[in-house]
Amino acid sequence: MKKGIKIIGVAIVVILIVAVFFGLFVNFKGIPNYTPEKINYQVNSSPESIQRGKKLVLSLCANCHINRETGKLTGVRMKDAPPEFGKIYSANITQDKTYGIGDWQDGEIVYLLRTGVKKDGQYAPPYMAKLPEMADEDINAIISFLKSDDKMVLADATPDKPCEPSILTKFLCMVAFKPLPYPTEPIPMPDTTDQxxxxxxxxxxFECYSCHSADFKTNNFLEPEKSEGFFGGGNKPLNMDGQIVLTSNLTPDQETGIGLWTKGQFVKAVKSGIVDGQSSLQYPMLPYVHLTDKEAEAIFAYLQTIPPIKNKVERVIY
Ligand code: HEC
Ligand code: HEC
Structure with a gap:
């Protein structure tokens, strides 16, 4: 009997020692590095692509990268990143050659946006957006804007603050989060006459599904419709005070989703954050002021076609 207890005791000590060494190993090894593919890519700028790119960057990138005091994309501390991921700072993506991305080739930018692998081979964890499915023309528009003479992106020598990812983030980047494959086929724009x-x-x-499905951890970036609870809401993004703001169910379920909403109510909610008879939608649901009515109506029309999910999400108002 005593001998049995002793063996268990020794086993526990051995397991603890292994766990501590494994933790130290993960922490020391850090986020994995990959060899970025050399992509032969030359951005094709025009006034139209820059304008389209500005709209995309304002809707998809600025929230994380903008310094709200200067209006420039010089990076900030991301107060809404889950604390268990560590201390996260977004990067300076202005054209500064030392601190920004002024010395990145177009091919290096496109490779990062598609796969998540930076110029130096480091993998950017899920707190940096990835665009594996975006049409080539829209990717071109984003890069056109980043290279334009708009004052949001002109060289600004604000130094980057390095992220301090937690052991958990490092561990997840070793076992779960991996770079996405670089597309092998051209990705055309959708047929805009098909709503x-x-x-x-x-x-x-526009990442609506990424917040509005069950959980960031179970989202499927390559086949978004296979994400758990696709558009059924209940995901738990944080506001700037680190409080959870549950996401809404946007499926056509009539009781718990938006099955009974009108097109007009939806467009107003998405573009101005106003839901009739309720208080305004809160951060991180930012009004998509740059979407046209036609685009917001198209999102509504699509959402009415997806499978309904019964999932009641109670709003928490702060
Ligand atoms: C949810 C927040 C978030 C969004 C949205 C986001 N980024 Fe980032 N971005 C980050 C963070 C955080 C980093 C730093 C990652 C790291 O160092 O590992 C980063 C890094 C980068 C870098 C690398 C810069 C460098 O010097 O290493 C580029 C380029 C970039 N982002 C461009 C974009 C573009 C373009 C978009 C829009 C399509 C975008 N980001 C959207 C958070 C975000
Ligand atoms: C960063 C996460 C995030 C993204 C991205 C996002 N949403 Fe939301 N959305 C939320 C949260 C959180 C709420 C709930 C806010 C609240 O309760 O105040 C919400 C609420 C809504 C509502 C209100 C629904 C209701 O029942 O009241 C609509 C409509 C909506 N979002 C549409 C969209 C669309 C369309 C997109 C993409 C263009 C989008 N959202 C992208 C987080 C997000």
């Missing part, structure tokens, strides 16, 4: 196709493109590429 549902346009709406699907926007709902998936």
């Amino acid at each position: 549902v196709k346009l709406g699907k493109y926007l709902a998936l590429n």
Whole structure:
């Protein structure tokens, strides 16, 4: 009997020692490095692509990268990143050659946006957006804007603050989060005369599904419709005070989703954050002021076609 207890005791000590060494190993090894593919890519700028790119960057990138005091994309501390991921700072993505991305080739930018692997080979964890499905033309528009003479992106020598990812983030980047494959086929723009196709493109590429499905951890970036609880809400993004703001169910379920909403109510909620008879939608649901009515209506039309999910999400108002 005593001998049995002793063996268990020794086993526990051995397991603890292994765990501590494993933790130290993960912490020391850090986020994995990959060899970025050399992509032969030259951005093709025009006034139209820059304008389109500005809209995309304002809707998809600025919230994380903008310094709200200067209006420039010089990076900030991301107060809404889950604390268990560590201390996260977004990067300076202005054209400064030392601190920004002024010395990045177009091919290096496109490779990062598609796969999540930076110029130096480091993998950017899920707190940096990835655009595996976005049409080539829209990717071109984003890079056109980043290289334009708009004052948001002109060289600004604000130094980057390095992220301090937690052991958990490092561990997840070793075992779960991996770079996405670089597309092997051209990705065309959706047919904009087909409302549902346009709406699907926007709902998936403007990351609506990423917040509005069950959980960031179970989202499927390559096949978004296979994400758990696709558009059924209940995901738990944080506001700037670190409080959870549950996401709404946007499926056509009539009781718990938006099955009984009108097109007009939806467009107003998405573009101005106003829901009739309720207090305004809160951060991180930012009004998508740059979407046209036609685009917001298309998202609505698409959402009405997806499978309804019964999932009641109670709003928490702060
Ligand atoms: C949810 C927040 C978030 C969004 C949205 C986001 N980023 Fe980032 N971005 C980050 C963070 C955080 C880093 C730093 C990652 C790291 O160092 O590992 C980063 C890094 C980068 C870098 C690398 C810069 C460098 O010097 O290493 C580029 C380029 C970039 N982002 C461009 C973009 C573009 C373009 C978009 C929009 C399509 C975008 N980001 C959207 C958070 C975000
Ligand atoms: C960063 C996460 C995030 C993204 C991205 C996001 N949402 Fe939301 N959304 C939320 C949260 C959180 C709420 C609930 C806010 C509240 O309760 O105040 C919400 C609420 C809504 C509502 C209100 C629904 C209701 O029942 O009241 C609509 C409509 C909506 N979002 C549509 C969209 C669309 C369309 C997109 C993409 C263009 C989008 N959201 C992208 C987080 C997000």
